[in-house]
Amino acid sequence: MIYLDHQATTPCDARVVEAMAPYWSTQFGNAASRHHAMGREALNAVEEARDQIGSLIGASGDEICFTSGATEADNLALKGAAFALRKQGRHIVSQRTEHKAVLDTLAYLEGCGFEVTYLDVDAEGLISPKDFEAAIHKETILASVMAANNEIGTINPIGELATFAHGHGALFHTDAVQAIGHIPVDVRASGVDFLSASAHKFNGPKGIGFLFIRKGLKLDSLLDGGQQERGFRAGTENVASIVGMATALKSNCECMDKNIAHLNKLTSLLRDGIGKFFKGVVYPGVGEAPQLPGFTCVSFPTCSAEGLLHMLDLKGIAVSAGAACDSKNTQISHVLKAINAGKDVARSTIRISLGIENTSDDVATILAALRAIVCATEKLRG
Numbered sequence: 001m002i003y004l005d006h007q008a009t010t011p012c013d014a015r016v017v018e019a020m021a022p023y024w025s026t027q028f029g030n031a032a033s034r035h036h037a038m039g040r041e042a043l044n045a046v047e048e049a050r051d052q053i054g055s056l057i058g059a060s061g062d063e064i065c066f067t068s069g070a071t072e073a074d075n076l077a078l079k080g081a082a083f084a085l086r087k088q089g090r091h092i093v094s095q096r097t098e099h100k101a102v103l104d105t106l107a108y109l110e111g112c113g114f115e116v117t118y119l120d121v122d123a124e125g126l127i128s129p130k131d132f133e134a135a136i137h138k139e140t141i142l143a144s145v146m147a148a149n150n151e152i153g154t155i156n157p158i159g160e161l162a163t164f165a166h167g168h169g170a171l172f173h174t175d176a177v178q179a180i181g182h183i184p185v186d187v188r189a190s191g192v193d194f195l196s197a198s199a200h201k202f203n204g205p206k207g208i209g210f211l212f213i214r215k216g217l218k219l220d221s222l223l224d225g226g227q228q229e230r231g232f233r234a235g236t237e238n239v240a241s242i243v244g245m246a247t248a249l250k251s252n253c254e255c256m257d258k259n260i261a262h263l264n265k266l267t268s269l270l271r272d273g274i275g276k277f278f279k280g281v282v283y284p285g286v287g288e289a290p291q292l293p294g295f296t297c298v299s300f301p302t303c304s305a306e307g308l309l310h311m312l313d314l315k316g317i318a319v320s321a322g323a324a325c326d327s328k329n330t331q332i333s334h335v336l337k338a339i340n341a342g343k344d345v346a347r348s349t350i351r352i353s354l355g356i357e358n359t360s361d362d363v364a365t366i367l368a369a370l371r372a373i374v375c376a377t378e379k380l381r382g
């Protein structure tokens, strides 16, 4: 199996699995049981991970709130801030290309009486900073724009947008799932108020993530129960996964320059190979804007994405079309629609996302497979 779908999820590093192991067996204490040594041991592990994660993104440990993943972090940031600030205003600004975890949460808030402006994006998936600023008014309490898009890989100028939001008295949230652990992220430098992350997108375990909540800001909690996570998120902490998440983020951040260079090299090999063998391919979203390393969203106009995915799967190669969460529905991806990719391009677009464990042999294998599949398809059509 050759795995080229890292925007959907990434494998856990062996060191991450090793770091987690004791917390599932011998060190199984509950971090809330401070009155005995087993509990304190778990608490120490959780707090050490919290400080480590904070320092890797320019935050302090007590600004990190552990969640079950980025879906929950997005829900907590948006619903939590909207309900906490409802007396100050009921307007939220976002964009059409957000992940479903943001879009569906905003739709829920619209049902609760909040008003949401969804900004249009250009062919690269970028909103215009002018439109963004113009959309914010007296009633605007919050803006939410992702750090990097999970379907087309475009990186957004988060710091600039956060400054605009603050200039008009609104808070700023970013879903940074695709950026964290892959490109530099610093909450102090960018000035964001809330930031969502998910461990399984940066070589950590699934089912764990965090929300950065700038010190002093209030959020209504989604879960009621214990006083864990400073009251923002009740429920016994997932000690092993929290330790695994911190280990994974540390390892990815320490090797970031090396990883980016490796992914850029493989991406060039892939795109050179595609350029050599295939005519008329289109790269939706690609232009001047910076893109996530290792990311290739590409359309082979003579093939359907669904067919390509299936044929590649038969050859033991995993890639995606559109969002992974959408793989059962053949509708055109909302992101490709938003960038005006056109129906034919959208229907034939696959997403090849390389990871740090991929090699140039993997790239050669997918190039050969694509060549065989595309040639066969063209022959069938005459």
Ligand SMILES: *Cc1c(COP(=O)(O)O)cnc(C)c1O
Residues within 6 Å of the ligand: 007, 008, 068, 069, 070, 071, 072, 099, 101, 146, 149, 150, 175, 177, 178, 197, 198, 199, 201, 207, 208, 209
């Ligand atoms: C994967 C992803 C999510 C959801 O994260 P989970 O931890 O799997 O819930 C949210 N936003 C983006 C941009 C993603 O890529």
